[in-house]
Every structure is written in C-alpha cells, then in structure tokens.
Amino acid sequence: MRALIPSTPPKFLTGLTPAQKKLVLQSAELRKVQADRVIVNTGDPATSLFLLKHGRAKYYRITKKGEEVVLWWLTAGDTFGIGTLLAMPINYIGTAQALDECELLVWSRNRIRLLAEKHRILAQNALHIILYCLAAYTERLIGLATGTAEERLAYTLLQLARRAGHMRPDGAELTILNEQLARLASVSSFTASRQLKEWERQGIIQKGRGKVVILAPEGLLIE
Numbered sequence: 001m002r003a004l005i006p007s008t009p010p011k012f013l014t015g016l017t018p019a020q021k022k023l024v025l026q027s028a029e030l031r032k033v034q035a036d037r038v039i040v041n042t043g044d045p046a047t048s049l050f051l052l053k054h055g056r057a058k059y060y061r062i063t064k065k066g067e068e069v070v071l072w073w074l075t076a077g078d079t080f081g082i083g084t085l086l087a088m089p090i091n092y093i094g095t096a097q098a099l100d101e102c103e104l105l106v107w108s109r110n111r112i113r114l115l116a117e118k119h120r121i122l123a124q125n126a127l128h129i130i131l132y133c134l135a136a137y138t139e140r141l142i143g144l145a146t147g148t149a150e151e152r153l154a155y156t157l158l159q160l161a162r163r164a165g166h167m168r169p170d171g172a173e174l175t176i177l178n179e180q181l182a183r184l185a186s187v188s189s190f191t192a193s194r195q196l197k198e199w200e201r202q203g204i205i206q207k208g209r210g211k212v213v214i215l216a217p218e219g220l221l222i223e
Contacts (some may be wrong), residue, residue: 055102
C-alpha cells in the first residue's frame with residue numbers, strides 16, 4: 001500500500017502566541033448547527049471562514065447526474081472556507097453539511113483578512129492546510145487510477161482512524177455509515193459492505209450499527 005500522508009493536518013491557529021490566539025478566537029462568532037443542516041453551499045460567495053470546534057461535517061459536490069462526491073471528512077479542528085483569505089473574492093468549491101450537532105468558530109471575510117495581515121502565520125497555516133488537502137487528493141487520484149477497491153477502502157479506513165478515531169483498549173473506533181465510507185473511498189456501497197464483512201470474518205475489524213472498530217490495522221496494510 002502507498003505510504004500514508006501525515007495523520008494530522010496542520011491546524012489554522014498553530015504558531016500563535018497565547019495572547020495572539022486569544023485575540024483571534026475572540027474575533028470569531030460561535031455558531032451551533034444542527035445535524036444534517038447545510039453550512040455552506042457550492043458556488044455561494046466565500047464570505048466566512050469556519051473552524052469546526054465540535055462535531056463532524058462532510059464537504060462534498062453534487063454531479064450533474066445528482067450523485068454525491070465526498071471531497072473531505074471534517075472533524076474537530078478542521079478549517080474550511082480558506083478562500084476568504086484571498087484578495088479577489090471567490091466562491092465555495094463545495095457544500096459543507098453537518099453530520100452531527102456542530103459548534104463552529106466563524107470569521108467574516110473582512111475580519112479574517114485583517115487578522116491574517118496582522119498575524120502572517122495564519123496565511124502560512126492556511127497554505128499548509130491546502131497543501132495537506134492536495135496531498136490527500138493526489139493519493140486518492142492515484143488510488144482511483146492504480147488501486148483496487150479493497151486498497152482504497154483500507155487506505156480510507158486507516159486515514160480516518162488516525163484523524164478521527166476514538167481509541168479503545170481493543171482498537172480504534174470510527175462512527176461512520178457504510179454509505180459514507182464507500183463515498184470517501186470511491187467504491188460502491190455493495191463493495192464496501194462485502195469487504196467489511198470479509199475483514200470482520202478475518203478478525204481485522206468489528207462492525208456495529210454506524211460504527212467500525214479496527215482491531216488489527218496491520219491487516220489493512222496491503223502490499
């Protein structure tokens with residue numbers, strides 16, 4: 001299997017002093033969003049930058065045929081709407097939808113641009129986040145071009161476990177539906193369900209309703 005990209009993406013507020021971080025955080029609006037609610041829509045003007053404080057969200061696009069393509073799985077600490085930092089206004093490239101009840105820190109475009117001018121490390125962190133995402137998309141593209149469905153599914157499980165897994169004595173637990181996992185791995189729901197059952201039979205994972213526990217991650221490392 002291809003080498004994994006770094007397990008933890010760079011954080012937007014990394015490198016700020018405690019006083020600077022406090023100032024930036026105080027400049028944000030705290031917003032609560034109920035599960036299944038859309039936060040931003042594809043094509044809308046990028047007027048706000050968001051930092052997910054609590055909960056999970058998906059960032060996706062809808063194709064002309066009405067199919068959902070998941071671009072990113074957002075967890076606590078993730079930032080989206082980074083285009084607000086640009087001098088020339090742009091639109092959101094995807095739709096963000098809450099999967100759970102979420103808490104977000106929200107900065108208006110004007111506010112975050114002023115803060116980034118004062119604290120240049122914010123712009124550097126934003127670039128690091130973009131490069132991290134680009135690396136992840138590159139791996140995904142390589143997987144689509146050269147990898148099997150099993151490899152893509154295994155890679156996705158391992159990445160999610162590192163980023164969003166809850167550690168238990170027996171392994172890493174992920175709260176995710178088969179359909180969501182399938183979309184992230186670019187495989188069919190039938191293929192994902194069949195492969196997960198096979199891994200469960202082998203003792204590599206344990207399946208529950210809306211949950212996957214990775215018991216033996218080495219079993220997912222396909223050569």
